[in-house]
Amino acid sequence: MRSLKKSDFAGLVKYITDEQSKTERLGFVNATNCEADTMQAVIGEVLATQQLNTRAEGDKTFHLIVGFPPGENPSEDVLRDIEERLCAGIGFGEHQRVSAVHHDTDHMHIHIAINKIHPTRNTIHEPYQSYRKLADMCEMLEEEHGLQRVNHKSARTLSQGRANDMELHAGIESLVSWIKRECLEEIRTAKTWEEMHQVMSDNGLEIRQRANGFVIESEDGTQVKASTVARDLSKPKLEARLGAFQETEAQAERKAKRRYDKRPTRFKVNTTELYARYQEEQKNLTAARKVEWNNARGRKDRRIEAAKRSNRLRRSAIKLMGGSRISKKLLYAQAHKALKEEIQS
Known part of the structure; x- marks a missing residue:
């Protein structure tokens, strides 16, 4: 994925949690071993942890993808168990991470963005031959959860x-x-x-x-x-x-x-039906934006016209009342009230 500029933690998390205007793309999203309660804060927390390790010169983010055969859609509980055990199995059980399930291809898959820097020891963990370890664990998890058997040791x-x-x-x-x-x-x-x-x-x-x-x-x-x-x-x-x-x-x-x-x-x-649905959603979104833009433009025009009327009223009041200070204040107050009522309408 490096050619797609997804190796940094912030960019990776934004990519895997972005719905990209697709109703079918994003499933459950989960942050693990993080204190923050919003995704933006989670990113900041992880980046701060990575900054504490000044010796590591390589990539501090591990991008793990867990895919399933076409048509296989495990429950959320099963997906969470698989995510937790795979991460722990390659030594990242205590590390900060963000997981997101994607449904936008014919293979449902989980993206897992893992901080290689330990949150308390500040040391970097580089799994040795993680592919071999993951292959063994996948075979075990397939058997436990009754999933389709796949050859992982190709x-x-x-x-x-x-x-x-x-x-x-x-x-x-x-x-x-x-x-x-x-x-x-x-x-x-x-x-x-x-x-x-x-x-x-x-x-x-x-x-x-x-x-x-x-x-x-x-x-x-x-x-x-x-x-x-x-x-x-x-x-x-x-x-x-x-x-x-x-x-x-x-x-x-x-x-x-x-x-x-x-x-x-x-x-x-066959993605014809999904694409037709996407086109309809985009059409509705465009129409809604156009209505909102027209409403905003109408509100702006009314405010401008109200301000013009208020200024004309003040100038007329000054001219007709001959400079009376009390009258000026009274008319200013009336003009301000009229302007406020116009804006609220």
Whole structure:
């Protein structure tokens, strides 16, 4: 999620607790081990705790996402038990955290923003191989709560896992998935490095050497290891097929046939009805705002007109009464009363 700027605690909490004008997005929200009673105050409390640790140089926020298979909607009590036990299982049981359930994808999921800094000891906790520990705990919790069994110990690489997380919980298609869907077969047909660079160029991509392997980069700067896209794109296998790596030669400007764009993923459920409901809600919201704006403008116009009448009355009073101090005060009071009544109406 780092590419989406969600790694800082304040930004992360605002993201996971924002309904984003979607009636289906947000479920229960809960703050744990915090004294504050409002979300803004909770954020301030956590940030103050993080400031007390001046030695830690890395990220002080841990973003844990707990997802469920399509169609599975555990009760709130079950969700709370899962959240509490998973956090405790990786050493964050006493740490401050904010949890929010999201329903805006076909996989219901819980976002958990955890402060890595302990609230009393002010030390930072970095779970060791948390994925392995979480996988074991998930299997246990699935059995206890009668949930669908899922294979948590897959052979996916870390990069592939992050790409899948982004798609599943941020709703954005990853570069890995886009390449597999749009041009992986084209890439595999290249017989020389020249052809390889041409295929990459046609798809708005570039392949180049990085450390001991290859990376593929899109025009917007998004990068992925070539071996994450497919094992046969690793450096040893590509060089065995195409020879030693050759840099691309300067080519004439040419429009790519297609290019990667961070678009929403294609959901497995039919979202036509939800989108129609969203459009209707937006239409009603716009109409309500227009009515409120017109009412506010009407109130403003009435106040301006009342003030003008009051000023005209004062000027007339001064002119007609010949400077009588008592009369002036009386008429000022009358004008002020009339203005107040006009504003209240």
